Amino acid sequence: MVTQLVAGRVFEYGRLIGRGAVSGAGFNTPIAMWLAGEDKVYVVNRGAEYIPGAAWNRNVHGARVGVFYIGGEDEDEEWLSEFVKYGDADGEIIWPAGVALDSRENSYVTDEWLNRVNIYDAEGKFLAHWGSTGNEPGQLLGPNRIRIDSNDTVYVSDGRNHRVQKFALDGTYLSGFGSFGNGEGQFNSPWGFTLADGGYIYVADTKNNRVQKLTTEGEFVAQFGSHGTGRAQLNRPADVAVDPDGDVYVADWGNNRVQVFGPDGKFLTSFIGDAQEHSKWARPVFSVSPQAIRRRREVKDLSVEWRLAMPAAVEYDAAHDRLMIADTQRNRIQIYNKVKDYSLIARNL
Amino acid sequence: MANQDIELMAHLMRRAGFGATRDELEGRAAKGYEATVEELLNPEMVDGPDRLDFLRYQPGFWKPPTSAGMGGAIWLNDMVNTQRVLQEKMVLFWHHVFATGYSKIDHFHEVFKQIDMFREMGMGNYRELLVALAKDPAMIYWLDNCDNHSYAVNENWGRELLELFSMGVGNYTEDDVRECSRAFTGWTITPMIPRQAYGRFDWDFEYQDADHDDEEKTFLGHTGNFDGEDIIDIVCAHPATARFVARHLYNFFVADEPQVPSWSVMPPQDPEAIELLAQTFVDSGYEMVPVLRVLFNSDFFKNARFAKIKSPVEVVVGTLRMVGDYEFPAPGIGILTKESAYMGQEIMNPPSVEGWHTGAEWINSGSLMKRINFSAEMVAKTDRPGIRGIINRLKERGDLSAEQLVDGCLDLMGPLTVQAENRQELVNHVNESGDLRWGDANAEERIAEALQLVVSLREYQYA
Numbered sequence: 001m002v003t004q005l006v007a008g009r010v011f012e013y014g015r016l017i018g019r020g021a022v023s024g025a026g027f028n029t030p031i032a033m034w035l036a037g038e039d040k041v042y043v044v045n046r047g048a049e050y051i052p053g054a055a056w057n058r059n060v061h062g063a064r065v066g067v068f069y070i071g072g073e074d075e076d077e078e079w080l081s082e083f084v085k086y087g088d089a090d091g092e093i094i095w096p097a098g099v100a101l102d103s104r105e106n107s108y109v110t111d112e113w114l115n116r117v118n119i120y121d122a123e124g125k126f127l128a129h130w131g132s133t134g135n136e137p138g139q140l141l142g143p144n145r146i147r148i149d150s151n152d153t154v155y156v157s158d159g160r161n162h163r164v165q166k167f168a169l170d171g172t173y174l175s176g177f178g179s180f181g182n183g184e185g186q187f188n189s190p191w192g193f194t195l196a197d198g199g200y201i202y203v204a205d206t207k208n209n210r211v212q213k214l215t216t217e218g219e220f221v222a223q224f225g226s227h228g229t230g231r232a233q234l235n236r237p238a239d240v241a242v243d244p245d246g247d248v249y250v251a252d253w254g255n256n257r258v259q260v261f262g263p264d265g266k267f268l269t270s271f272i273g274d275a276q277e278h279s280k281w282a283r284p285v286f287s288v289s290p291q292a293i294r295r296r297r298e299v300k301d302l303s304v305e306w307r308l309a310m311p312a313a314v315e316y317d318a319a320h321d322r323l324m325i326a327d328t329q330r331n332r333i334q335i336y337n338k339v340k341d342y343s344l345i346a347r348n349l
Numbered sequence: 350m351a352n353q354d355i356e357l358m359a360h361l362m363r364r365a366g367f368g369a370t371r372d373e374l375e376g377r378a379a380k381g382y383e384a385t386v387e388e389l390l391n392p393e394m395v396d397g398p399d400r401l402d403f404l405r406y407q408p409g410f411w412k413p414p415t416s417a418g419m420g421g422a423i424w425l426n427d428m429v430n431t432q433r434v435l436q437e438k439m440v441l442f443w444h445h446v447f448a449t450g451y452s453k454i455d456h457f458h459e460v461f462k463q464i465d466m467f468r469e470m471g472m473g474n475y476r477e478l479l480v481a482l483a484k485d486p487a488m489i490y491w492l493d494n495c496d497n498h499s500y501a502v503n504e505n506w507g508r509e510l511l512e513l514f515s516m517g518v519g520n521y522t523e524d525d526v527r528e529c530s531r532a533f534t535g536w537t538i539t540p541m542i543p544r545q546a547y548g549r550f551d552w553d554f555e556y557q558d559a560d561h562d563d564e565e566k567t568f569l570g571h572t573g574n575f576d577g578e579d580i581i582d583i584v585c586a587h588p589a590t591a592r593f594v595a596r597h598l599y600n601f602f603v604a605d606e607p608q609v610p611s612w613s614v615m616p617p618q619d620p621e622a623i624e625l626l627a628q629t630f631v632d633s634g635y636e637m638v639p640v641l642r643v644l645f646n647s648d649f650f651k652n653a654r655f656a657k658i659k660s661p662v663e664v665v666v667g668t669l670r671m672v673g674d675y676e677f678p679a680p681g682i683g684i685l686t687k688e689s690a691y692m693g694q695e696i697m698n699p700p701s702v703e704g705w706h707t708g709a710e711w712i713n714s715g716s717l718m719k720r721i722n723f724s725a726e727m728v729a730k731t732d733r734p735g736i737r738g739i740i741n742r743l744k745e746r747g748d749l750s751a752e753q754l755v756d757g758c759l760d761l762m763g764p765l766t767v768q769a770e771n772r773q774e775l776v777n778h779v780n781e782s783g784d785l786r787w788g789d790a791n792a793e794e795r796i797a798e799a800l801q802l803v804v805s806l807r808e809y810q811y812a
Contacts, residue, residue, distance in 0.1 A: 019546035020546055020547065026546075028409075029408045029409055046408055047409060048408075048410070048413065049407070049409055049410070049419055049422070049681070049682070049683035049684075050409070050414065050419070050683075052419060052684070052687060054684075056680050057680070057681075059681070059683065060409075060680075062409075094680050095406070112406075113679075113680055189405075191405075206405075235401075236405070254401050278546070279546070282545070282547070285545050289543070289545070292543040292545055295540055295541075295542075295543045296542065296543060298540035299539075299540050299541070299542050300539060300540070302542065304542065304550060304551070305542055305547060305550065309411075309548075310404065310408065310411065312408070328408060329408065329411050329548060330547040331546075331547060332547060
């Protein structure tokens with residue numbers, strides 16, 4: 001089912017971008033995204049420990065932030081550039097976890113191991129970093145997702161401190177909210193979040209298996225989700241996106257799906273992945289090995305290849321009415337469109 | 350609390366688990382020995398490892414590439430952090446017996462699925478475990494049962510099922526191997542989506558009726574139109590199987606036996622113990638828990654202290670659990686996984702289907718150095734909770750003479766009983782710096798040094 005009609009909405013599978021790659025056109029465990037202007041997307045690749053015999057701060061490959069042009073149509077995608085290198089020296093990152101751009105197009109990339117935020121200019125040149133390890137206000141322990149609002153206020157999901165903190169661009173601490181627990185406004189290892197119209201923030205309260213809606217000052221508004229694998233249940237939600245209609249998209253990471261909720265928190269539908277066609281960058285890979293071509297023809301059910309595997313990030317692109325899903329373990333991005341002009345007159349075909 | 354209670358509990362936890370801190374030993378000793386055994390036999394009473402927590406921070410270990418050989422990190426993390434220690438020890442036990450390696454399979458995650466299967470079934474029924482093993486994709490590929498056809502029999506799985514997984518050499522004929530293999534024709538795996546642009550995919554078990562030899566077979570004196578499960582039923586009912594499984598348990602949990610290939614010619618060191626375990630195995634209908642209960646509560650187990658040389662995995666996991674603060678899957682955990690490999694035991698990559706040679710064969714000049722260097726490096730970390738616990742307990746005893754310091758360290762690292770001359774060597778060395786006074790700036794450094802000396806002792810290599 002690539003088109004879903006539900007409660008007055010139409011969701012349609014759109015397209016696939018990416019393939020596994022340690023640099024250039026592709027991804028390596030993409031775990032966070034930032035939609036920039038002009039159809040550009042910044043993708044945080046966590047990378048993987050891979051190199052035996054190397055020191056712990058030199059043994060990962062694939063960790064980077066990739067910059068891509070996505071465009072509006074199939075096959076528009078292009079790799080533009082990448083920055084960030086694995087390591088613990090200035091400008092390097094051990095565990096890249098989130099990226100956001102300020103109004104001057106400088107990039108802020110979180111390192112959830114070194115507990116700092118690195119700043120790079122538009123060309124990817126390292127400028128500075130801020131952040132220190134600890135649990136005092138303004139300190140960080142496991143900073144992961146980061147967002148910057150139109151006033152250049154920086155929001156950081158301070159995961160292992162179980163809170164969200166706000167900073168100025170230079171790292172000056174402004175305020176914060178949340179503490180460890182499962183009560184209203186409390187968190188257990190918060191991960192992705194999104195800033196929504198009206199001064200709200202939606203937080204993936206990961207180990208509480210719920211999404212919380214709060215004001216950006218931290219006042220509790222609502223919550224939805226409970227632990228499980230059924231409809232509307234969540235298993236370690238990783239991220240949230242909200243579209244202009246108020247529909248909420250939750251990266252249900254541990255359940256290998258994205259769940260869609262209405263503005264009132266009512267469950268609408270799920271996306272489980274529909275990547276039946278190979279991506280532009282993947283096609284050459286599939287065409288070079290006669291042995292692999294032969295083996296693929298033997299496979300009885302290819303549908304597992306279409307499915308999402310631990311999607312860690314969702315971004316709603318209002319300019320194109322589409323949801324971008326980081327299909328983390330499959331090293332790709334699946335896109336679903338929210339179709340506004342859908343019609344099928346003959347309902348009795 | 351009587352020290353013999355602590356010593357006995359430490360023995361149990363070294364064997365049924367991966368060791369325990371003094372705090373844990375005291376807590377368990379207060380509950381009692383038999384109550385602790387029951388707790389270990391019922392793993393659902395406590396939490397298992399949190400796999401999603403690991404992948405949250407280390408997503409690259411999900412179906413990882415094999416070339417670098419670091420894919421055992423998740424299992425290492427499980428062993429270091431699980432509270433279900435006997436369950437995890439049984440996973441390691443079955444991995445020893447049903448040795449399967451990524452070196453041939455080339456997919457860490459398929460071996461890891463087998464490891465997960467051992468966790469789910471390893472304390473259950475042996476017959477059911479053998480059936481699951483026969484259907485396990487990693488095993489099917491490892492022992493070529495995917496090439497075992499009705500029109501062209503491959504005997505690899507059939508032979509090892511009898512030789513290494515159930516009865517042992519000397520209890521069957523070459524004809525039995527052939528007939529057994531015929532019964533497993535058609536037990537195969539589905540073609541896997543090739544690893545290309547989107548990472549790795551899974552194998553699944555598939556029974557191909559069209560490729561199964563459904564003619565009559567004669568196996569171990571039984572004749573019929575046998576399928577694989579019929580063979581497993583006959584194997585389980587054979588007395589040799591109970592003795593074989595019992596001897597494996599004895600070798601793993603009680604005391605070092607000769608290597609498996611010599612079992613057909615070398616009798617067990619404690620035939621009565623083997624018979625008791627074997628009879629329990631039969632009486633329970635091949636259930637593992639009753640056998641383990643008898644084993645851990647027996648005198649032959651309780652009296653077998655330090656009768657086994659620790660496997661490299663026991664050295665690494667036991668040391669990490671003792672030092673503490675490895676709950677979080679920090680960067681470099683893949684490198685940590687290699688440590689036991691440097692000592693001669695790379696998990697998920699045994700040298701052959703026969704598994705690892707154990708006992709004294711763990712030790713050579715290279716592996717011994719690796720064991721000592723690794724342990725010494727770890728116990729020198731005075732900021733780690735386990736080492737801090739030792740330091741704090743020693744502090745409670747006030748300033749210490751060299752003898753008190755050495756005896757205190759030996760006590761808190763075991764308790765370890767060491768040869769008199771070894772103890773005296775340590776005392777002499779510590780005494781070069783005189784008594785330990787807690788006001789001295791290097792007091793904790795001297796403790797770390799004493800602990801490093803303890804882990805370098807011969808006795809520390811024994812479980």
